[in-house]
Structures are given as C-alpha cells and as structure tokens.
Amino acid sequence: MTKADSSSYLENAFTLESLRDSLIRQEDSVIFSLIERAKFPVNSNTYDKSYISVPGFGGSLAEFFVRNTEDVHAKAGRYKTPEENPFFPEHLLPPVVPPFPYPEVLHPASAFININKSIWKVYFDELLPLIAAPGDDGNYASTAASDLACLQALSRRIHYGKFVAEVKFRESPQDYEPAIRSQDREALLKLLTFESVEEMVKKRVAKKAMVFGQEVSLDTDDKEGNYKVNPSVVSRLYEEWVMPLTKIVQVEYLLLRLD
Amino acid sequence: MTKADSSSYLENAFTLESLRDSLIRQEDSVIFSLIERAKFPVNSNTYDKSYISVPGFGGSLAEFFVRNTEDVHAKAGRYKTPEENPFFPEHLLPPVVPPFPYPEVLHPASAFININKSIWKVYFDELLPLIAAPGDDGNYASTAASDLACLQALSRRIHYGKFVAEVKFRESPQDYEPAIRSQDREALLKLLTFESVEEMVKKRVAKKAMVFGQEVSLDTDDKEGNYKVNPSVVSRLYEEWVMPLTKIVQVEYLLLRLD
Numbered sequence: 001m002t003k004a005d006s007s008s009y010l011e012n013a014f015t016l017e018s019l020r021d022s023l024i025r026q027e028d029s030v031i032f033s034l035i036e037r038a039k040f041p042v043n044s045n046t047y048d049k050s051y052i053s054v055p056g057f058g059g060s061l062a063e064f065f066v067r068n069t070e071d072v073h074a075k076a077g078r079y080k081t082p083e084e085n086p087f088f089p090e091h092l093l094p095p096v097v098p099p100f101p102y103p104e105v106l107h108p109a110s111a112f113i114n115i116n117k118s119i120w121k122v123y124f125d126e127l128l129p130l131i132a133a134p135g136d137d138g139n140y141a142s143t144a145a146s147d148l149a150c151l152q153a154l155s156r157r158i159h160y161g162k163f164v165a166e167v168k169f170r171e172s173p174q175d176y177e178p179a180i181r182s183q184d185r186e187a188l189l190k191l192l193t194f195e196s197v198e199e200m201v202k203k204r205v206a207k208k209a210m211v212f213g214q215e216v217s218l219d220t221d222d223k224e225g226n227y228k229v230n231p232s233v234v235s236r237l238y239e240e241w242v243m244p245l246t247k248i249v250q251v252e253y254l255l256l257r258l259d
Numbered sequence: 260m261t262k263a264d265s266s267s268y269l270e271n272a273f274t275l276e277s278l279r280d281s282l283i284r285q286e287d288s289v290i291f292s293l294i295e296r297a298k299f300p301v302n303s304n305t306y307d308k309s310y311i312s313v314p315g316f317g318g319s320l321a322e323f324f325v326r327n328t329e330d331v332h333a334k335a336g337r338y339k340t341p342e343e344n345p346f347f348p349e350h351l352l353p354p355v356v357p358p359f360p361y362p363e364v365l366h367p368a369s370a371f372i373n374i375n376k377s378i379w380k381v382y383f384d385e386l387l388p389l390i391a392a393p394g395d396d397g398n399y400a401s402t403a404a405s406d407l408a409c410l411q412a413l414s415r416r417i418h419y420g421k422f423v424a425e426v427k428f429r430e431s432p433q434d435y436e437p438a439i440r441s442q443d444r445e446a447l448l449k450l451l452t453f454e455s456v457e458e459m460v461k462k463r464v465a466k467k468a469m470v471f472g473q474e475v476s477l478d479t480d481d482k483e484g485n486y487k488v489n490p491s492v493v494s495r496l497y498e499e500w501v502m503p504l505t506k507i508v509q510v511e512y513l514l515l516r517l518d
Contacts, residue, residue, distance in 0.1 A: 025298065028475075032291040039284065045356075054355045061335060061356060068331040076324050078400035096313045097304075097320060100397040138359040141337035149408070200477060208475045216287075216467045218459060 014105055016167045019160070024204075026157045030242075031208050033153045034131055035228045037146040041135030046143045047124065062124070065144035066151065082106050085159045087116045087151060109256045110162050113249060119155050122241045123147070130233045158242060161249030168192070168250075169257055180258050188251045198243055205238050206231040273364055275426045278419070283463075285416045289501075290467050292412045293390055294487045296405040300394030305402045306383065321383070324403035325410065341365050344418045346375045346410060368515045369421050372508060378414050381500045382406070389492045417501060420508030427451070427509075428516055439517050447510045457502055464497050465490040 045051045047060045054064060067088050077095040078084050081102055086092060128147075169176050179187035209231035304310045306319045313323060326347050336354040337343050340361055345351060387406075428435050438446035468490035 029295060029298070032295065032471075036288060036291065039288070051357070052355045064355065065331060065335050068334070069328060072324060072327040072331065073400050073404065075327070076320060076400035076403055078404075081398060083398075084401070096311045096323065097399060098310070100399075102397060138361060139340060139342075140356060140359075141332050141335035142343070144335055145332065145337075204475070204477050207477065211473070211475050212291075212471055214470070216463070216470050218463050218466065 014103070014163070014167070016164075016171065019163055019167055023157065023160060023164075026153065026160065027201075027205050027208055028212070030150075030153045030157055030237075031205065031212050031229070031234060033146070033149040034127075034209075034234065034237075035213050037128075037143075037150050038131045038133075038229050040132065040139055040143045040146065041137055042129070042132045043136055043138075043140055043143040045136065046140045046147070051140075061140055062144045062147055065141070066148050069145075069148055082111070082162070083156060083160070085114045085116055085155055087120060087155070089114060089116075106162055106166055107253070107257055107259070109259055110166075110253055113159070113162060113252045115158065115245060115248060115252075116151075116155050118245060118248075119151065119158060122245070123151055123154065126241070127233075127237060130236075131229050154242065158245045159249055161246040162253045164246070165192075165250040165253040165257070169254060176254055177258070180254055183255055185251055185255070188254050189247060192247050192250050198239070201243065202235045202239050206235040209234040273362070273422070273426070275423075275430065278422055278426055282416065282419060282423075285412065285419065286460075286464050286467055287471070288412045289409075289416055289496075290464065290471050290488070290493060292405070292408040293386075293468075293493065293496075294472050296387075296402075296409050297390045297392075297488050299391065299398055299402045299405060300396055301388070301391045302395055302397075302399055302402040304395065305399045305406070310399075320399055321403045321406055324400070325407050328404075328407055341370070341421070342415060342419070344373045344375055344414055346379060346414070348373060348375075365421055365425055366512070366516055366518070368518055369425075369512055372418070372421060372511045374417065374504060374507060374511075375410075375414055377504060377507075378410065378417060381504070382410055382413065385500070386492075386496060389495075390488050413501065417504045418508055420505040421512045423505070424451075424509040424512040424516070428513060435513055436517070439513055442514055444510055444514070447513050448506060451506050451509050457498070460502065461494045461498050465494040468493040 046062050049058060049060050052061045052064060057064060059067075070086050070088055071093050073079070074086065074092045075094070075096050077097040077100065079086050079089075079092055080095060080100065082105070124147075127150075175191060176188070178184075179191065209229055210225075210227055213228035213231070215226060305321050308317060308319050311320045311323060316323060318326075329345050329347055330352050332338070333345065333351045334353070334355050336356040336359065338345050338348075338351055339354060339359065341364070383406075386409075434450060435447070437443075438450065468488055469484075469486055472487035472490070474485060
C-alpha cells in the first residue's frame with residue numbers, strides 16, 4: 001500500500017459523521033470488555049503488591065502485566081498511531097515494524113495529552129468493584145488480561161476526544177478561538193457540553209449493556225434481567241467518567257490548538 | 260484465601276451442568292472476540308513475514324506478537340491453570356506468582372494434549388478471511404491483539420473438551436472403557452457425538468452473532484441485518500472447526516484416561 005492509498009483511506013475516515021460512528025462502535029468494545037472482565041470474580045491477589053515477586057519491581061500483578069504487555073504492543077507499533085496512548089509512556093520500546101504513514105490530522109503537541117493515570121485510577125478504584133463479584137478463582141493472569149482490555153478500550157474512547165475537538169474546531173474556529181486565546185477552560189467546557197446528546201449516550205449504552213449482556217438462548221429471550229454487567233453501572237460509567245474525561249481531553253487539546 | 264477455600268470454589272464448578280454453562284458462556288467470548296477483530300480490515304502486513312525486522316526471528320508480526328504476549332501471560336501464571344494452553348509451549352517462562360492450588364481434576368497426562376497448531380491454522384487460513392473485510396488501515400498492533408483474543412477464546416473453548424471428557428467418563432466409565440482399552444478412536448468419536456445437541460449449538464451461536472453483532476440504537480432495533488460478523492460464518496465455525504476440534508481433544512483425552 002502506498003502512502004497515498006493509506007492516507008486517503010484514513011483521511012476519508014476523518015469527518016464528524018465518521019468520528020460519531022467510531023465513538024458509537026467503541027461503546028460496543030467498552031461494553032464487551034466489561035462483560036468479559038465480569039466473567040471473573042474480583043481476584044484481589046491481582047492487585048496486591050505483596051503477591052508477586054519480581055526483583056526491583058514494587059507494583060501489583062496487574063501493573064506488571066500492563067507494563068510488560070505494553071512493551072510488546074510498543075514493539076508492534078501500537079503507540080505510533082495517534083489513536084492510541086500508553087499507560088506507561090516513560091520507557092516505550094522502539095517498534096520492529098516500519099513507520100506507517102498515518103495522516104497528520106492532530107496538532108503535534110496533542111501527543112503529550114495523556115490522561116491514562118486518571119483512567120487507571122477510575123477503573124481500579126471506582127469501576128472494577130461495581131462490575132466484578134466478590135471471590136477468588138485463581139485466574140489472575142486472565143483477570144489482568146481482561147483489565148488491560150477494559151483499560152485500553154476506555155483509553156482509546158476517551159482520548160478520541162482529541163479528534164472530536166479537532167473536527168469541531170475546524171468546523172467553526174470562530175466559536176473556539178476567543179476562549180482558546182484567553183485560555184478559558186470553563187468557557188471551552190461549556191462550548192463542548194450538549195446535555196441532550198449526553199442523555200442519549202447514557203441511555204444508549206445502558207441499552208447496549210442489556211442487549212450484549214443478556215443470556216441468549218434458543219427458546220426465549222432473557223426476560224429475567226440477569227445482565228452480566230448492570231446496565232445502570234454502564235450508564236453511570238459514561239455519565240461520571242467517560243464523558244467528563246473526554247471533555248478534559250477536548251479542553252486540553254483546544255487549549256494548545258493555536259500554539 | 261486458603262487451599263480449602265479455593266479448591267471447594269473450583270470443585271463446585273466441576274459438574275456436567277456447570278461445564279455446560281461455561282461452554283455456553285464461552286460462546287459469548289468467542290463471538291465478542293470475532294466482532295472485535297472484524298472492526299479492522301484484513302491488514303495483511305500483520306501476516307507478512309517480510310514486513311517486520313527482528314534479528315533471528317523469521318515469523319510474521321502476528322507470530323511475534325503472540326509469542327511475546329504469551330511470555331507475559333506465562334510470567335503471570337496463565338498456563339499453570341489446566342484450562343489454558345499456550346500456542347508456543349516450547350519455552351514457557353516461569354511465573355512470578357506463587358503456585359495456586361487448582362484442584363487436580365484431569366488426568367495428569369492431559370497437560371500434553373495441545374492442538375493449538377491446528378487452531379492457529381484454522382484461524383488464519385480459514386476463519387480470518389471470512390470475518391475481516393479487505394483493506395489496510397495500518398492498525399497492525401491492534402489487529403494482532405484482536406487475533407490473539409480470538410485465538411485464546413477458541414483455544415480455551417476447544418481444550419475445555421478435556422473437562423467435558425473427564426466428567427462424561429466419570430458419569431459412565433463402563434460406556435467408555437471398552438473403546439479406551441482397544442484404543443478405538445472411531446468408537447469414542449461415536450460415543451461423543453450427539454447430532455441434535457450440535458444442531459442446537461449451531462443455531463444458538465448464529466443467534467448470538469445476530470444479537471451481539473447488531474447495530475443497537477435507541478429508536479429502532481437493527482432490522483437491516485448489518486451484522487458485524489456474518490451469523491452463518493459463526494455457525495459454520497462451530498460446525499466445521501470448534502465442535503470437531505473439541506471432539507479430537509475429548510478423544511485424545513479419553514485414549515489416555517486409563518494410563
């Protein structure tokens with residue numbers, strides 16, 4: 001594939017309409033990953049720093065797992081695409097694949113916007129206790145792998161705010177420029193908030209949690225409401241964390257858009 | 260958690276009824292993973308040995324990715340549970356976690372039953388072209404990560420045949436012993452085949468592909484049938500590969516059950 005081919009492939013994908021489609025599609029990924037994590041009980045040894053023994057490493061198995069898996073992903077080139085942001089960006093290993101001509105649609109400084117520390121904290125401290133049942137089945141490695149899938153799906157979704165902010169800015173720069181020039185976070189946040197859209201998203205993700213988390217059998221549909229992840233938790237996840245964190249990404253992006 | 264706690268937790272999980280529930284639940288995981296892979300086009304560079312440059316390594320990015328991720332999973336203890344089987348078992352790294360007292364329910368020799376080479380071949384040669392659209396978006400690392408999720412879900416599901424065979428044997432050893440003593444593969448295969456059950460599984464996984472792969476929106480349900488993975492492909496996956504490979508695992512297991 002030539003540079004022209006791949007650039008046009010990706011440039012075409014970069015409209016407000018297609019970003020919306022991507023965000024909606026990413027809801028499915030987020031919910032699938034939560035349902036998969038909910039297969040396992042809490043498995044608290046995964047998060048207990050005293051459980052593992054790695055010389056010179058003081059973190060939990062979950063952190064060990066994410067750091068080491070990110071090494072593999074970095075070698076495979078994952079963090080060269082502007083859509084992906086690592087949880088441990090300090091010592092990224094160089095890729096073993098040639099550079100790919102991703103179209104440069106974002107402001108270059110946006111590469112430094114990374115709120116994965118907040119996402120990590122929200123995921124482990126707030127969300128996980130709401131989706132995993134108490135208990136221990138010893139499947140700590142698979143548990144950590146499911147945690148990573150959730151973290152990556154949430155991180156990708158939330159940092160997509162960079163693209164959303166860029167497209168919104170391009171569509172009506174005059175709306176954003178005054179607030180950017182005065183570095184007015186609050187004014188930007190107001191410009192980016194559409195309550196009716198947010199209400200719709202909350203309802204849609206709850207519905208998706210019902211559809212994807214139901215027991216599907218041949219005779220009857222699941223009328224008992226034994227969903228694998230509580231739909232109201234998914235709705236709350238979006239209301240309290242995903243949408244506010246996305247807006248933080250958008251605001252941070254816009255603040256440097258004219259630099 | 261004490262040994263007694265965790266053993267009873269897992270022993271309780273080990274009945275024909277609970278195995279059935281697990282197999283049904285694993286269908287969801289398999290289908291989620293296929294839907295997630297179908298987000299990306301084929302991205303053939305992921306499978307092209309000439310695309311990556313790693314001194315001393317002659318495989319594709321997909322193989323590099325799976326081998327290196329399995330190293331991390333092995334360190335996290337994944338392959339100590341009898342439910343998991345690595346794709347590259349030759350050089351498994353030792354875990355950084357203490358041993359977990361998984362109950363010993365399987366015949367010890369079953370640890371050597373591993374048909375992941377066949378699963379690998381079926382996945383890349385047969386299944387992948389049926390679920391990924393032609394094209395290239397440069398997301399090779401994420402593509403390889405989705406491939407690994409599919410491979411792991413399929414491998415876990417298919418090797419669960421070991422547990423199914425063990426429980427079936429325990430329930431009526433007299434049915435299986437003659438065929439085992441005469442090492443009669445064909446007779447065992449016949450004992451393990453229930454066509455009406457297989458028909459039901461094929462229908463159920465197709466229905467799940469429709470439910471999980473539909474476009475969920477607030478106003479209407481998806482009546483257009485634009486499923487993210489073709490339900491008939493999922494049905495065919497189970498008919499032609501998952502169920503036959505599971506029966507191979509079951510037969511191999513039973514053949515050594517009296518050793």
